[in-house]
Amino acid sequence: MDTKPWYMSKTVWAALLTGLLGTYQGLDAALNDALPNIPQWVFYVLTGLGLYGLRTADKKIG
Template sequence: MTDSKPWYLSRTIWASLITIATASAGIVGVPVAGLDNAALTDTLLQAITAISGLVAIFGRLGAQRRIG
């Protein structure tokens, strides 16, 4: 495996972060028994993808110089 990708594109990293977040929420008393970690991870990844697309579009529209 020689190809690399940014950490934020890794489903494993996101699933691990969700697991840590739900475990931490459970420790502090937030009710998390009914959460489906896989569905939550997929939902967050879709939201992040949509947000990054919007940032790219608005970043390009607001740019002051051409892409060379």
């Protein structure tokens, strides 16, 4: 089976962005809402992209 580098994976990028935005929101809460809020729909879109990446994957990450 063919492999691809990790940075070519839609699922990896969706998970990475979701983690970074979640960390941003945690930092925002620690700073008493000093940073702009991220709309909830952004997380829904990233979740959908991650699931889409999983369903359409045809190569393993290697």
